[in-house]
Amino acid sequence: MIWIGLAIVILTFYLIYKNYEARLVLALSGILMAGIGWLAAGSNVTIGTAVDAFVKQLVNGGLVPTIVTVMGFGAVMTYTHCSDHLVNALVRPLTHVPAIVIPGAAIITWLLNIVLPSAAGVAAAVGVLLIPSLIALRVNPVMAAAAVFLGTWGSAISPGLMFNPQVADIAFKAGEISSPDAMIVIFSEALPAACGAVVAAITLAILSHFIKEGVGTADFRPEDAQVDLKNFHINPIMAIIPIVPLFLLVIASKEVGWLPTKTFSVPVCMLIGTALGLIVAILHKQDPGEVSKQFCKGAGDGFNNVVILIAAASLFAAGMKSIGLTGSLIDAMKGSQSVAMASAVLGPFIMAIVCGSGNAAALAFNEAITPHAADFGMTIVQLGAVAQLSAGIGRTISPIAGGLIVLCGIAHVNPMEVVKRTALPCVLALIVVTAGMYFF
Template sequence: MSLLMILVTLVAVVIVGYYILKSYHPVFVFFFSGIILLIAAFYFTGTPIPSGAKRAPETMTFWTTLLDSFVFITDTFKKQLAGVGLIIMAVAGFAGYMKYINASAKLAYLSNKPLGKIQNKYLILSGTFVVGMALKIVISSYAGLMLLLLACIYPVLVSLKIRPITAVAVLSLIGIDYGPKDGNTVQLAGIVGQQDNVVGIFLDYQIYPVLVYVVLLAILIPFYFSYIDKKDAKNGVVDEAVEIGEIIDPKCPTYYIFFPWLPVVFLFAAYFLNFKLDVVTVIFVSIAIVFIIEFIRHRSAKVLCDGMVVILKSMADIFISVVSIIVAAGVFAEGIKALGGIGTLAEIVSGMGASAVILTIAILSFIVYFATVIMGSGIAAFQAFGKIANDIAPKLGIPPITLVLPLEIASCLGRSASPIAGGVIALAGFAKVAPMEIIKRTMPLLIIAMIANILTAWWLTTKDVPEYMKTAPQTNTELIKHA
């Protein structure tokens, strides 16, 4: 029966991947498949549906089982909207407002000025990458950051005789989501049960793969793209002429560049002062401060009303594009878990000794990576397999964060390798090339980054567990009981 459940689990994942690849909406696919899997698991393995009514097994019918599966969907919505979903919506509302008042555009505009002082154009590319990754901590949207960089930094790169295809290829690599106010970090913390400690998650774990990624690619970019450009020149590849856009200074005071940093500053201050402050509260306080300054500047309450509409619309948009997928992927993940195949695989792998950990990290990371390449967004893949990884980690005797974190990084790298990701499409449009032309240039660097991500995650499993993780049982036996 165990081997059968493993087979059924694999078949279910393949079928879901097939329909998503065929452009079926992932929310529908995940909800529909999740319900089927929950019901199938109840009849094949006797696994009760989570959140369902506590009925005696002999009184259960197909219709009561179906009803319980919808009860679980309702409870999942309630849990997400009151937790991670609300945080992501609040962050999106703040980001939308920063874009509306030109604060994020001003920050990107001023960030490109140091680049002009670098003489070697390939070192400029490396500097652009580092600057872009620094901006990522406050401009959380990948597509949004790409558009800002295209408006503020891309014209500078092209004017410095950097090839358009090379410039956009480097910009596409600025894709790792990180930092205490980023939606992916919030989701990561929620999966491992540390949603109230996103700063701790960032400082104790997430910062390491991010630093490895930034340092590694900053070193490789000058050598790699110099080689690619020389190879293209030798093969007679000619770039299509592109128009250099005008670099426009956004209309807002210079001090507005500090506004996007407000939530990050507040979260770090609260963390180091040992003061409990959640992300949503920080976002609302930051918005209130900016509202006051905007009112003083414009002397008009209508400006604040318009800003509030922008915030609410941004929250609604992120609910449609992100939160709904998180909920649906959570239902699918619960269905996969209920089948028992993943648990059986975890038991088999856990008996393989020390190699089990790095093997599991590698397999799950590449699954999430390629799933993201197919879907163009890493949200669903990370949510579904992140929950599964959270359950597998105790069986391997490691803290869940060390297995879930590389999946979060892998989902970001997969997005940068996806020809249907919004940010990649925008970059290709500016350079007048096909998205696959960008992917072909960046794929070797992304694969190297994936290997570095896996090795860093493996190292983190040996790292001292911080204080907030020490309350969890740590021996393999205890972890299995705890799970």
């Protein structure tokens, strides 16, 4: 039974790698394993039980409101162009200090990805401004794309990323934390992640120097350098609005405590930001009804692309439990804490490189293994955070990641050439993040 389950898991991730619909593949694999486990081994996890695991995630009160409101808020910021003003406000200073443009581009993208948690979305928003600016400074176009791509894992510490609410919910149900607050997870991983981002950015800057692809090294390509940074009028208020919800979440967290945590939850803060976006739309004579439609569309996309994926991963994890695979993996990890630690890092990291997204692997790991973190001498928050951070970093070495395809289209370069430059910085970032989470 264990070997059958392992074969199904391998086939599942192979199909995801071949770009079959991840939600469908995870759900069908989960039902298949649950059915086999029930019929052949008399498991308590039946097909009905596995489907119940799927449904519970669709109505998860700690998870669903967080994800849909974040995605809705992001759609409103795009529609009102507040995100454009924030991007321009951060990008413009780089053009005045050429020496820091490469690490600066990576760090700015990383920070913006916290506010705008879609990797492909932030790649498009930042890349269309930064890549032409870097090319105008005679940075090699491949290095320009690499600098922006390197920052597209900043969403790892965003309250809108699916994993942070998921890990918080698991930890809350296990009694490890007092509330299913994603900010508890984020605060535990923020410093290691920030250190990893800085190490990666500096490494890329050093690499650009040694391979002579930094500022002033490339031929000027005027056709690619048409960017209107100087003439874009930045509205400071519009630039600030996208970061208001994040600021409120930080000051309302238990670690800071300036505002009541229970009152200023993620959905509340996102709705406050959305209300500010509505005011901006009215002042700029945009249709308030369209703002509402954009919020609903973003929320719907969040439910469709994120919540249902989490639900499918829960069904998949229930199937693994039914066929006995989860128990075997836990028993193997109990024998060695180092095995559990390595699995959380390398599994999602490798799958993200191969698939262009580590979501499926990290979600499945968190559903099946992370709840048993105490058996390995770790906390749920610690183990779950490492799994999702590894997935985010791994995606930044994948030649088929959606954000990379967007950037390569802007820079007119080959994806494989870009990931050759992000590989070393990402590996070093993974080492720093892992050490920070496990040992400090």
